[in-house]
Amino acid sequence: MTEEKRLSPWIVGLVDTLVGARVILATTIPHRNRLAVILMDTAFETACRAFLKHKKKIKLNDAHRNRDTLVKATRGNLKQIDDGVWESINYYYEEIRNDLYHESAGKTITDEALLDYQDTVEFVISHAFDVSVASMVLAELEKLKASESSSLPELKTITAPSLRGITDRMDKVIVAVAAVQPHNSGDLNEFFKREGDPLRLKPTEFTNLLAKNSGSKRFFYYSKEHKTWGLSSAGQFKLSQIASTEQV
């Protein structure tokens, strides 16, 4: 992740670890699932320590080096998370991660199980730090794709479709925001220009359009930390619908 972001360093580290896991997953390395699950578990355990230390201001001691103690303390401070989630993480740790790490290099985990585990880990981290870590990971992946697309495997994200064939103005803006996470109208206009689309937004139009449609149930959100616009969950869903329409 780039340094201009003023995210807490422990969250930056967690996001980077999860990005690494997703990049590995997108490769053709035969044991990619095994490697990814180890990285995800690392992210989870690191998150537990960071949560207790930085969010809960608990002084960690030698006892917290023990995984069970660490998870128990974290669980006790995140009571809004269902017991089943902790049991699931425990299951993955004891029955899968440890086997994969220590016992059998030949053992692997199915794609479906791994993606469920990824979702579970990201859910706990999001709740612990009150952020949407999955969105942060996806945003980083999009940036990676844009900057190093030639050296990266095809990453699984909700891919922004091309503007060709899209006529609706709002749909175009959604695609553009997903692609560039703009600071201002100039960033969007540059994207439209690059894509050969005639749409241009004046600064006031840009602000009105995005601000008017921001919020959890609308398409955009403004990251005060990054000073950029991105897609909210509803925006991500809308993007997927635009992409699927384009495929048809």
Added chain:
Amino acid sequence: MSYKLKEVEINISAGTVLTAEVDTVADLKQLLDDLEGLGLGNIALHQKEKAKDTETRARDVDNDSPESRIETRASLVPGSLRAKNVMAFKDGVPQLLRPSTFSSVADATVALLLAVETGLKKNSLEFDAFKALYESQNIKSGSPVSMLVTNLKNAQYVDTKLYSSERKLRLTAKGETKAVEVLKSMVGGS
């Protein structure tokens, strides 16, 4: 006689209105006969039929809105989903208007899936797209979406094979029936 005729307006063609002074019903009949004789007699009727047709078409278009498709599928009174604050669509995105009133997260989820499949006419939905949609609803849940999907799979509400092979969500017949039941109870119980 309880009425007095003064003049009559007849639409001859779009934008052309004939205004005639008539004193009696006999005059009116004569006028209509004369117009018919000139091949213009059915114009007014046609205009009326055309207007009716446009109205019907507009109603049909409305019947083809995402909400009405769901209402038809669930045999709900037209307009009831919105009237009862259950569900609405904004710019092609389904929204549960009061997600906390669903009796369980699973109920809210199957209702959302029905909204996508029937309302948006999608055969299935990618997990990531569904997760984004789910998270935009502000549903309070202590479990991640993947665990919720596992519960739906175990209850046979979503197609297990499709989810395993393509990580896509699609309601089974049982899931669709459940979603319909949920919406009926939400509309009926509001």
